[in-house]
Amino acid sequence: MSNEQAMQQYDVKKYVTPDGYTADIAVFTILSTKADMFKPPVMDLHIMLIKRSMTDSEGRPNIEAGKWALPGGFVAHTETAFQSAARELKEETGVENIHLEHFGVYDTPGRDPRGWIISNAHYAIVPEYQLSGRQANDDASEVELFSVKEVLNLDLAFDHARIIEDAIAVIRQKLLETTAAKAFLPEEFTYSELQAVLLTVTDDSAIALDAAFARKIKTLPFIQEISGKKTTRTSKKPTQLYRFVDVKVNHSLYHTRKQG
Amino acid sequence: MSNEQAMQQYDVKKYVTPDGYTADIAVFTILSTKADMFKPPVMDLHIMLIKRSMTDSEGRPNIEAGKWALPGGFVAHTETAFQSAARELKEETGVENIHLEHFGVYDTPGRDPRGWIISNAHYAIVPEYQLSGRQANDDASEVELFSVKEVLNLDLAFDHARIIEDAIAVIRQKLLETTAAKAFLPEEFTYSELQAVLLTVTDDSAIALDAAFARKIKTLPFIQEISGKKTTRTSKKPTQLYRFVDVKVNHSLYHTRKQG
DNA sequence: TTAATAGTGTCTCTGAGACACTATCGT
DNA sequence: ACGATAGTGTCTCAGAGACACTATTAA
Numbered sequence: 001m002s003n004e005q006a007m008q009q010y011d012v013k014k015y016v017t018p019d020g021y022t023a024d025i026a027v028f029t030i031l032s033t034k035a036d037m038f039k040p041p042v043m044d045l046h047i048m049l050i051k052r053s054m055t056d057s058e059g060r061p062n063i064e065a066g067k068w069a070l071p072g073g074f075v076a077h078t079e080t081a082f083q084s085a086a087r088e089l090k091e092e093t094g095v096e097n098i099h100l101e102h103f104g105v106y107d108t109p110g111r112d113p114r115g116w117i118i119s120n121a122h123y124a125i126v127p128e129y130q131l132s133g134r135q136a137n138d139d140a141s142e143v144e145l146f147s148v149k150e151v152l153n154l155d156l157a158f159d160h161a162r163i164i165e166d167a168i169a170v171i172r173q174k175l176l177e178t179t180a181a182k183a184f185l186p187e188e189f190t191y192s193e194l195q196a197v198l199l200t201v202t203d204d205s206a207i208a209l210d211a212a213f214a215r216k217i218k219t220l221p222f223i224q225e226i227s228g229k230k231t232t233r234t235s236k237k238p239t240q241l242y243r244f245v246d247v248k249v250n251h252s253l254y255h256t257r258k259q260g
Numbered sequence: 261m262s263n264e265q266a267m268q269q270y271d272v273k274k275y276v277t278p279d280g281y282t283a284d285i286a287v288f289t290i291l292s293t294k295a296d297m298f299k300p301p302v303m304d305l306h307i308m309l310i311k312r313s314m315t316d317s318e319g320r321p322n323i324e325a326g327k328w329a330l331p332g333g334f335v336a337h338t339e340t341a342f343q344s345a346a347r348e349l350k351e352e353t354g355v356e357n358i359h360l361e362h363f364g365v366y367d368t369p370g371r372d373p374r375g376w377i378i379s380n381a382h383y384a385i386v387p388e389y390q391l392s393g394r395q396a397n398d399d400a401s402e403v404e405l406f407s408v409k410e411v412l413n414l415d416l417a418f419d420h421a422r423i424i425e426d427a428i429a430v431i432r433q434k435l436l437e438t439t440a441a442k443a444f445l446p447e448e449f450t451y452s453e454l455q456a457v458l459l460t461v462t463d464d465s466a467i468a469l470d471a472a473f474a475r476k477i478k479t480l481p482f483i484q485e486i487s488g489k490k491t492t493r494t495s496k497k498p499t500q501l502y503r504f505v506d507v508k509v510n511h512s513l514y515h516t517r518k519q520g
Numbered sequence: 521t522t523a524a525t526a527g528t529g530t531c532t533c534t535g536a537g538a539c540a541c542t543a544t545c546g547t
Numbered sequence: 548a549c550g551a552t553a554g555t556g557t558c559t560c561a562g563a564g565a566c567a568c569t570a571t572t573a574a
Contacts, residue, residue, distance in 0.1 A: 003323060003373050016337050018278045021367075021378060038546075040552070063263060077276050077376045080367045105365060105380055107281075107340045113263050116337045118281060118378070120365055176512040192552080198514060205537090206515035212537065214554055216514065219535070235552040236545035251511050252436040254458060254476065255466035255563085298573075300525070452525080465564090472564065474527055479562070495525040496572035515536085 019115030023085040024072035024160070025100070026123045026167035027093070029131055029145065030184045030200060040192035040234045045148045045171070045200040047164065048093070048131065050140035052157055057139065063114060064157035070164065071140070072119070081120035089124060093134045093143070099125040099183040103170045104163070111159045121163050123171055125183035172201040177251070179222050179244055188226060188241040190234050191217045222247050279375030283345040284332035284420070285360070286383045286427035287353070289391055289405065290444045290457060300452035300494045305408045305431070305460040307424065308353070308391065310400035312417055317399065323374060324417035330424065331400070332379070341380035349384060353394045353403070359385040359443040363430045364423070371419045381423050383431055385443035432461040437511070439482050439504055448486060448501040450494050451477045482507050 027048040034042040049068045056062045071092050075084040082102055090096045106119040136143045146154065148168050152161060174180040181197045191214050198207050206212055217223055224245045230238035287308040294302040309328045316322045331352050335344040342362055350356045366379040396403045406414065408428050412421060434440040441457045451474050458467050466472055477483055484505045490498035 015280065015334065018281050018337070018378075020275065021278050038551075074275065075367075077278070078369055080369070081365060102365065105341060105362065107335075107380075109338055109340070118278075120367075176514065178513070190553090202512075204512075204515060209537090210552080211539085211554075213514075216536085220513070222513070232545080236547090237543065237551085237553050238545080239553060249513060251513065252462075252464075253438070253480070253482070253509060253511065254436065255464060298524075450526090469564090470525080471527075471566085476563085492572080496574090497524085497526050497570065498572080499526060 067157035069157035327417035329417035
C-alpha cells in the first residue's frame with residue numbers, strides 16, 4: 001500500500017486545525033551601566049520589546065494594541081519556526097548571525113484571542129553594539145530595552161509575561177551552565193568582563209569575589225589565556241586577556257572529569 | 261481601542277494555517293537483560309514504538325502504513341500538546357503519572373506528506389514493570405520495545421528517525437546531568453542498580469569501576485543512604501540501599517559549590 | 521573453601537575557598 | 548604617594564582516581 005494511494009483518500013480539511021503558528025523572540029543584550037576609563041564594567045541584562053501599534057499595516061485596529069510584546073510573527077508554511085525567528089529578527093532589528101535558540105512552546109487554549117495560535121519561543125543573545133541600529137517596523141510603534149529586573153511590571157500582550165519569565169530563567173541557566181556568556185563578550189576579554197556578565201544573573205560569592213574568580217578563570221577548560229596579551233581598558237594595571245575555546249564540556253552529576 | 265473591536269475585523273481564515281498539530285512520545289524504559297539471583301543487573305535502554313496499521317480506523321489505507329513510528333496523535337484545540345501527550349500515552353499504553361517532558365518541535369516543511377503538520381516531541385521515562393500491560397490500539401498493529409542500539413536500523417515513518425535520534429541524545433544527557441535516573445529505579449536501590457542505569461548511556465570509567473562508583477555515591481548530595489537498610493537482591497553480601505532526595509542541584513560551569 | 525559482589529585503606533594530586541599580601545599603573 | 552584594579556602566596560580541606568586490600572554470604 002503506497003502513500004500515494006493513502007493520500008488520495010486523505011482530506012486535510014476534515015479536522016479542526018490551528019489558526020496560526022508563530023515565532024516569538026526574546027532578544028537579550030547586556031548594557032554596561034558603568035563604563036569609565038580604567039574601571040571594570042557593571043552590567044545589566046536587558047530584553048528587547050516592541051510596543052504594538054494601535055492599528056495594523058492595513059489601518060485596522062490591532063490586537064493587544066499599545067501593549068509591550070516580544071517581537072515575532074507568523075511562520076510561513078515554507079519555513080520552520082526557527083528559520084522564521086531568524087528572518088523576523090533580521091527584518092525587525094537588522095541583527096543577524098547571532099546565537100538563537102528555541103526554548104519553549106506556548107499552546108495553552110485561549111492564550112491568543114484570535115483563536116488557536118501556537119507560539120514557538122526563542123531567545124537570542126546579542127552584544128550591545130549590534131542593537132544600535134534597531135528601529136520600530138510596521139506592526140510596532142516603539143522598540144525599547146528593559147532591564148529584566150523590571151520588565152515583568154509592564155503591561156504585556158498575550159501570555160508574553162509568562163514567556164518572558166521562562167526566557168529569563170532559561171538564559172540565566174544557559175549563562176551559568178554553558179559557555180553562552182561568550183555571545184555577550186568580545187573575542188578577547190578580561191576576567192572582570194566575564195565576571196560582570198555572570199553577575200547579571202547570579203550573586204554567588206565564588207563569582208563575585210575578585211580574587212577567587214581571577215584564579216578560577218585559569219582552571220576553566222573552555223577558556224584560554226592569550227599569552228602575553230593584555231589590555232588597560234578595565235584598570236590601570238594591564239590585565240590579562242582570555243578567549244573562549246571550543247571544547248566539549250561534560251558536566252555530569254556523577255563525575256567531574258574534564259573530558260575523555 | 262479594545263480587543264473586542266479589533267476582533268470584529270479579524271478574520272482567522274485569511275491566512276495559510278497549519279494542517280495539523282500533533283504530539284509524539286518517545287517512551288523509554290530499561291530492560292534488565294540479566295537478572296539472576298545475587299547478581300547485579302545488566303541493563304539496556306529501550307524505546308517503545310508502534311507499527312502503523314495498514315488501514316485507519318475507518319478502513320481506508322493508512323499513511324506510512326506498516327512502518328514503525330513513535331506513538332502519538334493529533335492535539336485537540338482544547339488541550340496543550342503536553343496534555344495531549346499524557347492523554348495519548350495513557351490511552352495507548354495505560355501508563356500514567358510518569359516523568360514526561362517536552363524536548364523539541366519538528367516543523368520542517370514536507371516532513372509529513374499529509375500537509376503542514378507540526379509535531380511536538382516528548383520523552384517519557386517508564387520503569388519496566390509499568391509497561392507490562394501494553395497493547396496495540398486502533399491505529400497500531402503492534403507495539404514493541406527496541407534497544408536504542410538498533411532502533412535506527414528500522415524502517416521508520418515520517419521524520420521519526422530524526423526525532424528518535426534527538427530523543428536518545430536528550431535522554432542520555434538527562435540521565436547524566438540530572439537526577440532523571442530516579443524514574444527508572446525503585447524507591448530504594450543499590451549502587452550497582454544506579455550504576456547499571458547510567459551504564460546504558462555511558463562507559464566512563466568513573467561510573468564503570470565498582471570501587472570508584474561505590475565510593476562516589478556517598479558523596480552525591482541528591483542521594484541519601486538509608487541507614488541500616490540492606491538488600492541481598494544483587495549479591496550475597498548484603499548491600500546498602502539508597503534513595504533520591506529532592507535537593508536543587510546547581511552545577512554551574514563556574515563553581516562547584518553544593519548549593520546556597 | 522570458593523566465587524562473587526560490596527565495599528574500605530591509603531596514597532597522591534588537584535582544586536576550592538579564605539585571607540593576607542604584592543604588583544602596576546594614571547593621576 | 549594614592550587609589551584602584553589585578554592579581555599571587557599560603558594554608559586547609561574535600562574529593563578524585565588508582566590500586567590493593569578486607570568483608571560477607573550462598574553454595
